[in-house]
Amino acid sequence: MVIGIDMDDTICSTNELIIKTADEYDKEVLNGTGIKDENAYEFTEMMGWPKEMKGKFFADKLEYIMDNAELKEGAKEIINKLHDEGNKIIIISFRKDKYLKNPFELTKNYLDRNGILYDKIFVNTGSKEDECIENGVKLFIDDKEEHCENVSNAGIDVILFTNLYNHDENRFVRKDNWYQIYDYIKEKYYG
Ligand SMILES: [Mg+2]
Secondary structure (H helix, E strand, C coil): CEEEECCECCCECHHHHHHHHHHHHHHHCCCCCCCCCCCCCCHHHHHCCCCCHHHHHHHHHHHHHHHHCCECCCHHHHHHHHHHCCCEEEEECCCCCCCCCCHHHHHHHHHHHCCCCCCEEECCCCCCHHHHHHCCEEEEEECCHHHHHHHHHCCCEEEEECCCCCCCCCCCEEECCHHHHHHHHHHHHCC
């Protein structure tokens, strides 16, 4: 079957590196003291930055962050196993060229460098259901509620990948890691 998979905070831990890099940036570039509120919802609030700092920080650092974010545990093993078992892997990322020179190349290089098998990559997407429909995606995996909502409304199965800020969402099948995703797929689709 065709499986659609998000990149950031689904395949790689982007948010973790955003927070770590923002902490360093605050100390080294802005002469600040780093994280002020560990429990804030969004990293600019965590850092005590005005909203407009986000654009400047992303312009300076997002390329580095997306190129260096660590793979989630089990992501490579499970995605490659799914691919080897005959599933098509379609990467569907919201990454935009606003802060990135070439989001497609960045994503492709990252996946190739990390040895992740895939069949197609889409970046610069809208709400993602178009790519899912056009490519016959049967199951879609993403950490963002709104993407899961749009794709689910198109009649496609979704898995919400747990992250720091989607704990209250309970409309979708939720999985915390790639091993749980594999077990679920095996049980539900491999019959
Ligand atoms: Mg994501």
